Amino acid sequence: MTHRIRVRFAPSPTGGLHLGGVRTALFNYLFARHQGGDFVLRIEDTDASRYVPGAEEYILDCLKWCGISPDEGPGLGGEYGPYRQSERKSLYREYARQLVRDGHAYYAFDTPQELEKIREDLKRKGAVSPQYSMENRELMRNSFSLPAAEVQELLDKGTPHVIRIRMPQNEELSLKDLIRGEIHFDPSLVDDKVLLKTDGMPTYHLAVVVDDYLMKISHVLRGEEWLPSAPVHILLWKYLGLEKHMPEFAHLPLILRPDGNGKLSKRDGGRLGFPVNAMNWTDPVTQEFTQGFRETGFLPEAFVNMLAMLGWNSGTEQELFSLQELEDRFTIDRVHKGGAKFDYDKAKWFNHEWIKRQSPIALSPLVSQVFGQKNLHVPDLRRLEQVIALISDRCQVLDDFYDQGRFFFEAPEHWDTEGIKPKWNAEKKDFFESLAVQFSGLASWNAIQAEETFKALATQRQIKAGELLLPLRIMLVGGKFGPPVFVIAAFIGCSQTIDRINKALPAFSGA
RNA sequence: GCCGCGUUGGUCAAUCGGCUAAGACGCCUCUCUUUCACGGAGGAAUGACGGGUUCGAUUCCCGUACGCGGUACCA
Numbered sequence: 001m002t003h004r005i006r007v008r009f010a011p012s013p014t015g016g017l018h019l020g021g022v023r024t025a026l027f028n029y030l031f032a033r034h035q036g037g038d039f040v041l042r043i044e045d046t047d048a049s050r051y052v053p054g055a056e057e058y059i060l061d062c063l064k065w066c067g068i069s070p071d072e073g074p075g076l077g078g079e080y081g082p083y084r085q086s087e088r089k090s091l092y093r094e095y096a097r098q099l100v101r102d103g104h105a106y107y108a109f110d111t112p113q114e115l116e117k118i119r120e121d122l123k124r125k126g127a128v129s130p131q132y133s134m135e136n137r138e139l140m141r142n143s144f145s146l147p148a149a150e151v152q153e154l155l156d157k158g159t160p161h162v163i164r165i166r167m168p169q170n171e172e173l174s175l176k177d178l179i180r181g182e183i184h185f186d187p188s189l190v191d192d193k194v195l196l197k198t199d200g201m202p203t204y205h206l207a208v209v210v211d212d213y214l215m216k217i218s219h220v221l222r223g224e225e226w227l228p229s230a231p232v233h234i235l236l237w238k239y240l241g242l243e244k245h246m247p248e249f250a251h252l253p254l255i256l257r258p259d260g261n262g263k264l265s266k267r268d269g270g271r272l273g274f275p276v277n278a279m280n281w282t283d284p285v286t287q288e289f290t291q292g293f294r295e296t297g298f299l300p301e302a303f304v305n306m307l308a309m310l311g312w313n314s315g316t317e318q319e320l321f322s323l324q325e326l327e328d329r330f331t332i333d334r335v336h337k338g339g340a341k342f343d344y345d346k347a348k349w350f351n352h353e354w355i356k357r358q359s360p361i362a363l364s365p366l367v368s369q370v371f372g373q374k375n376l377h378v379p380d381l382r383r384l385e386q387v388i389a390l391i392s393d394r395c396q397v398l399d400d401f402y403d404q405g406r407f408f409f410e411a412p413e414h415w416d417t418e419g420i421k422p423k424w425n426a427e428k429k430d431f432f433e434s435l436a437v438q439f440s441g442l443a444s445w446n447a448i449q450a451e452e453t454f455k456a457l458a459t460q461r462q463i464k465a466g467e468l469l470l471p472l473r474i475m476l477v478g479g480k481f482g483p484p485v486f487v488i489a490a491f492i493g494c495s496q497t498i499d500r501i502n503k504a505l506p507a508f509s510g511a
Numbered sequence: 512g513c514c515g516c517g518u519u520g521g522u523c524a525a526u527c528g529g530c531u532a533a534g535a536c537g538c539c540u541c542u543c544u545u546u547c548a549c550g551g552a553g554g555a556a557u558g559a560c561g562g563g564u565u566c567g568a569u570u571c572c573c574g575u576a577c578g579c580g581g582u583a584c585c586a
Contacts, residue, residue: 012586047585112584128512129582162584180516189514190582197584204586228515228581251516254579258522261578309535313524317534336524339579343522346536356549394548404547466545473546481547 005037006218009063009070010208012044013055016281016290017062018266019342020223020255023307027252028221029068030308030330037218041073042211043084046201054284062278065294066304067323080215085207092202095210095240096163096195100143104239105195108132108142109154109161131191134169163196165205165232165239173231178219178250178332185231193232205229209236213245221250221332224339225263250332253311254339264342266290274344278303297370297397298347302354306347310340320353352396360388367401374402378409386491390483404482408491411500412478415507419480420471429509431461431468432475436498447490450497454486475504 007028011021032039041060045051056074063069072078082088099105110118115132118140122130137144143151144166154161173185195206202210212220230249237246255264258272269276269291279292293303301322308326309319312335321329355363364384371378378384391404417424438453454472458465473485476497482488489497 010586014586044586050585108584115584126512131513131582164584183515185515194584199584201584203584223580224516225580225586230515253517256579263580309523311523315525317525319523319535338517340524341522343536346523349536391548393550464545469545477546479547483547484544485546 003216003218005032005035006040006216007032007037007221008040008042008212008215008217010042010044010211011059012047012050013052013059014047014050015052015055015283016266016277016279017059018269018276018278018290019264019307019310022062022066022278022303023255023310024221024223024252025063026066026068026304026307027312027330027335029070030326031219031221031332033327034330038071039068040078040080040215040217041070041076041083042215043074044204044207046085046197046203046207048086048199048201052283052285058279058281065279065300067300068304085202085211088207088211089200089202091214092196092206092210093200096202096206099165099195099236099239100163102239103166104235105163105165106137106143107151107155107161108140108164108192108194109146109159110140110142111160114141132164133167133191134188137166137192160198162194162198164192165195165235167192167232167235173234175230175234175249177227178248179253179335180251180337183227183230187231187235190228190231193229195236205232205236209233209240209242212247213237213240213242217247219250220247221252224251224254227251250335253336255310256339256341258342258344261339261341263339272344274347293347297399298351299354299358299366299398301358302347302351305354306350309350310342311336320350320357348396355392355395355398358392360385360392363388363392363401366398367405370398370402371405374406376402376406376409383408383491390487390491394481407477407482408488411496411503412476414478415474415504416479417474417508420474420508423467424471424508427461427463428468428471429505431457431463432471432501432505432508434461436501439494439498439501442494445490445494447484447486450489451486471508472501475508476500 009025009028011017011025029039031037041063043056045056060075070076072080072083074083096105100107118136119130122136132140139145142164146154167187167190169188171187173187175183175185177183193205194203196202208220211217234246237243256262257264257268264276266276275291275293275296275298277290277292279294281290281292282288294300304323304326305321308321312330314321314329315334364381367388368378368384387405387408388401391401394404395401435454435457438457439450442449442453454468455465458468469485470480473480473482476485476488476492492500
């Protein structure tokens with residue numbers, strides 16, 4: 001194994017890129033980068049009926065957002081192209097024909113209707129999942145059961161057909177999985193998979209093997225759902241005489257639903273109220289919408305960090321990793337075997353941590369974008385950064401910056417007076433009216449000045465400061481939250497503070 | 512049904528035969544803060560079951576149970 005590490009990420013453009021897909025991409029990327037290898041993008045678009053326009057660009061955008069851009073692939077170039085399976089159609093046919101010539105595969109002329117009928121018959125006899133295998137391939141219409149002349153005639157007439165692999169009878173197959181160790185299979189138990197479809201497109205099975213060989217892929221990291229078809233792939237490498245070039249395999253654990261144990265699906269997000277895709281995605285065909293982490297206010301650093309910890313850990317107590325740190329630390333032997341349930345609370349925690357460790361300057365473009373979407377205009381970047389510094393501790397997702405930061409720039413329209421109404425009285429009203437007057441007479445304006453003035457007046461009126469602090473906060477903020485009141489007062493300025501007091505007073509008194 | 516993979520707190524998880532079983536999320540209590548958070552201190556909560564192997568099993572082996580995946584001319 002002296003050749004270069006090359007891994008591939010091969011999404012099918014049939015929909016959005018959800019958690020499982022991004023994590024597969026991420027692990028491939030980390031594995032390659034850790035050893036200075038290449039990360040290849042290949043598109044699996046062999047199922048023309050399910051091809052979704054725009055999905056390819058979307059996938060690339062998602063990867064880019066995560067910071068894990070491939071080294072080669074569609075639109076990126078590279079010496080092993082083309083990278084779309086639909087553009088490599090003729091290639092697969094050659095390999096399939098070679099297999100037929102060598103007796104490892106055969107032409108099958110059965111129509112879908114005939115297959116359906118056979119399956120029905122077998123089911124009636126008790127088979128739960130009827131297979132096209134050595135058990136019955138003699139009964140079907142294929143180059144196995146038919147005389148050579150007839151096969152040739154059918155072929156010459158252009159009869160629709162597929163090419164199927166001929167699974168062997170008495171053979172033990174084993175795979176050394178990088179994560180799971182030795183796995184044994186009995187090939188006679190798996191059916192004669194279609195390799196080349198009627199339309200000339202390869203199935204996944206043929207395509208991966210051919211592509212991985214031609215693209216010199218050295219390691220295959222894919223989801224656990226592929227484990228059952230591994231024997232087909234191993235056999236193909238063997239039958240094609242390419243066994244020496246067979247990549248190493250690692251089957252990644254699944255990401256499970258938070259409720260129950262099933263594999264996480266796109267629908268779970270909408271149902272349970274969290275995003276499942278990296279970015280927003282609307283299927284152009286079905287119009288089905290899937291929420292994205294990016295639009296939900298996640299930082300890519302947090303998203304990637306959270307994803308990496310789903311199925312991998314460093315073995316230390318460290319949980320927060322930058323992409324670079326992950327690249328430095330990632331080894332396949334620390335990948336888990338068991339599936340992990342996705343936990344949205346933990347995901348938000350990661351985001352919170354990343355927001356906290358981000359500088360206000362780095363955060364400001366993102367926050368101002370959030371503000372912009374809500375029509376909150378911030379003229380001064382410096383002031384925005386000051387606000388971010390004041391509130392980022394209390395923001396889990398970027399949208400929280402709006403709720404937490406809005407009042408710095410806009411006077412509240414509504415006041416959460418619930419808790420203070422019962423204790424409100426004329427003395428307090430007087431206090432705030434006088435406070436406004438005193439504030440207006442102040443020569444300088446800062447948090448300390450404001451607080452001293454406030455406290456002096458409270459003492460003079462013989463009202464406990466504690467009883468006045470909360471009302472003041474609600475006048476300025478609208479609710480019971482936010483940084484220290486006088487810091488807020490200092491920020492919004494003297495006249496704005498007075499305005500807000502005067503504006504709120506009627507609502508308080510009207511109680 | 513058959514085949515494959517898995518199984519440590521509610522969740523993510525450490526442990527490569529010595530365990531009084533880390534840590535994190537979430538939850539609860541206290542503290543800090545005249546708000547909400549952040550921070551700090553603490554708490555409840557775990558090895559699916561049954562056999563072996565061993566001086567000693569969470570760790571190794573075998574069964575069972577359970578869960579998941581696959582069983583398509585989808586990937």
